[in-house]
Amino acid sequence: MKGPSVVQCPSAQPAMPGAVIHGVVDAASGKIQHLSTPEPVTPELLAMTAPLLPTQVLRISAPCQGGACGHFNGTDCTLVDRIVQIMPATDSALPSCAIRANCRWFSQRGRAACMRCDQIVTDEFVRDEQMASLTVPAGRATEQ
Template sequence: GVVQSTGTVDFLAAPLAVTERFSELAHQGRMPEARFRFSAPCLRSACTKWQGGCGVAERASALALQHDLQADPGNIPDCAIRTRCQWHAEHGAEICVACRWVITERATTADG
């Protein structure tokens, strides 16, 4: 997805392969992680965030509940990876609302 200035992610309608050319272009300017959110296959127990399920998804789900972000299952954003998404497999459509807020790097300002 593409990270917006609001801190949310706009999902792509179709997967975009990270090619060498994409990488070259993405490294111009800010760090790619501050501009894009990338996905990769879930590593399950080989990942440090795995806790019998995805720890990142669990935290995102808890924060969504805390901030009263609720999904309308009939109106969730289009997502190119939903059919193979570990978060969706574990949490269903509810995670799709929280997912838009999960980014790797927050933009920093001169004030820090």
């Protein structure tokens, strides 16, 4: 018998408890290629991304940190709200995704989040001002 589902943040850090890799950045397109089955984060997998940061190459999910996260307003993830407001949809069909059933972004914004998810790289290799503006938690000034 399965235990209760844990809501997953789809753009987590590798050191977070319960972290799994659910996607890899396609170098040619810059978009996320979703894995059919999430892989546990291991030091060996993280080392394979060198000299880049793991979060420049991998999409990692982990249990939502709720109030411990600067993007959480007590009820919702404000990051996915900004993503849906600012980023264009890239697909008309839902991409395959192994974490959708427990994804915070999908449970909060549905298809609209999924249609933008493949554009989100936790730490971009090349700075994109639009993406940088999304990642600043609500109520905080952007860093220069």
